[in-house]
Amino acid sequence: MTTALFVLVPGPCPVLIAxxxxxxxxxxxxxxLQATAVTNRWGTTHYGSLSGILGAPAMTASALAPSAAAPxxxxxxxxxxxxxxxxxxxxxxxxxxxxxxxxxxx
Numbered sequence: 509m510t511t512a513l514f515v516l517v518p519g520p521c522p523v524l525i526a527x528x529x530x531x532x533x534x535x536x537x538x539x540x541l542q543a544t545a546v547t548n549r550w551g552t553t554h555y556g557s558l559s560g561i562l563g564a565p566a567m568t569a570s571a572l573a574p575s576a577a578a579p580x581x582x583x584x585x586x587x588x589x590x591x592x593x594x595x596x597x598x599x600x601x602x603x604x605x606x607x608x609x610x611x612x613x614x
Contacts, residue, residue: 510534512595515588 510531517527546559581590 509595511591511598514591515595518588 510527513527513530514524517523542563543559546555546562550558577590581587584590584593
């Protein structure tokens with residue numbers, strides 16, 4: 509939803525700062541959620557390696573996103589349209605995530 513706010517809120521600057529802070533707060537909560545998800549699914553044994561395996565794809569995507577998004581923005585009509593596309597893809601990603609399950613359910 510915070511990604512969609514970047515599309516819906518064109519300004520002023522203090523409002524955009526508030527949206528950025530909200531988006532970062534969500535990202536921070538996802539870090540805590542990831543830590544909980546690892547221990548809930550696989551326990552605390554090998555937590556470091558399992559957390560790294562789970563987090564590596566997301567961190568790689570975060571690192572590559574700016575350089576991948578820059579060439580997409582002009583053909584899509586600008587950054588607002590790019591953020592709209594990202595916001596529209598989010599429910600699909602959430603749907604795919606619901607299909608995951610622990611390897612060894614308790």
